[in-house]
Amino acid sequence: MKATSLLERQHRKVESLFKQLEGGRSEPAPILAELANELAAHMAIEQERFYPAVRQIDEDLILEGYEEHAIAELALKRLISTSPEDASFKARVTTLKELIQHHVEEEEEELFPKVEEAMDEDRLQELGEQMRAEFEQRLSEGYEELLPAGYKKTSADRASHAKRADAASPG
Template sequence: MKATTLLTRQHRKVEGIFKKLENGRVDPLPLLDELSNDLAAHMAIEQEIFYPAVKAVDEDLILEAFEEHSLAELALKRLLGTDPSDPSFKARVVATKELIEHHVEEEEEDLFPKVEKKLGEERLLELGKAMKVRFDQVVEAGFDAAVPKGFAKTSADVTKPRAKATSKTAKAA
C-alpha cells in the first residue's frame, strides 16, 4: 500500500475512535487505549520514516507537522490523565480531536498531494511497506514505550534531530 494511502486510512480510523469517545455510549477506557497506541504509532512512522523521506517537498510544512505532533501528544497525555467521570473529560476529548483534525487536514490537503506529485508510485509503495512494519511494532509496544514520560519533551522533540540526520544521509547517498 502507498505510504499516503496507509496514513490516510489510519487518519480515518482515529476519527472513528474519537467519534465513539464523544458519543459516550461505550466504556471509554479501551477506546483511549486503542487511540493512544494508534496515535503513538502513527506519529512514530511519520516522524521516523515518512517526514524525513518527504522533507524536500516542503521543509516548512514538515517542521510545522513536528510541532503539531508535539501539541497533539501533550493534549493526549492530558486526556489520558483525566478520569472519564471528570467534568472536563469530554472537553479534553473534543479539544484533542480538533487539534488532530487540523493537522490531518493539512496533511491530506496540502502535504500528501505534493508528496504524491513528487515521489513515484514505487517509492511510495516501498515507504508504505516499511511504515506498516514499524506501525505494528509500535502498537505492540504501546503508547508508554513510544513516547517520553512527562510534559517536558515529546516524541517529536526526540525524533526530529534524528530525522534531520536521516534525511542528510539519504541526500548524500
C-alpha cells in the same frame, strides 16, 4: 499500499475512535487506550519514516507537522491522565480531536498531493510497506513505551532532533 494511502487509512481509524469516545455509549477506558496506541504508533512512523523521506518536498509543512505532533502528544497525555468522570474529560477529548483534525486536513489537502506528485509510485509503495510493518511493531509496543514521560519532551522532539543531527554529521 502507498505511504499516503496508509496514513489516510490510519486517519480514518482515529476519527472513528474519536466518534466512539464522544458517543458515550461504551466504556471510555478501552477506547481511549486504543486511541492512544493508534495515535502514538501513527506519529512514530510519520516522524521517523515519512517526514524524513519527504522533508525536501516541503520542509515548512514537515516542520509544522513535527510541532503539531508535539502539541497533540501533550494534549493526549493530559487526556490519558484524566478520569472519564472528571468534568474536563469531554473538553480534553474535543481539544485533542480538533488538533488532530487540523493536522489531518493539512496533510491530506496540502502535503500528500505534493508528495504524490514529487515521488514515483514505486517509492511511495516501498515507503508504505516499510511504514506498515513499523506501525504494527509500534502498535504492539503501546503508547506507554512510545510517549516520553512528562511534559518537557515529546516524541516529535526526539525524532526531529535526531534527523537534524543525522543530516549534520559528516559521511
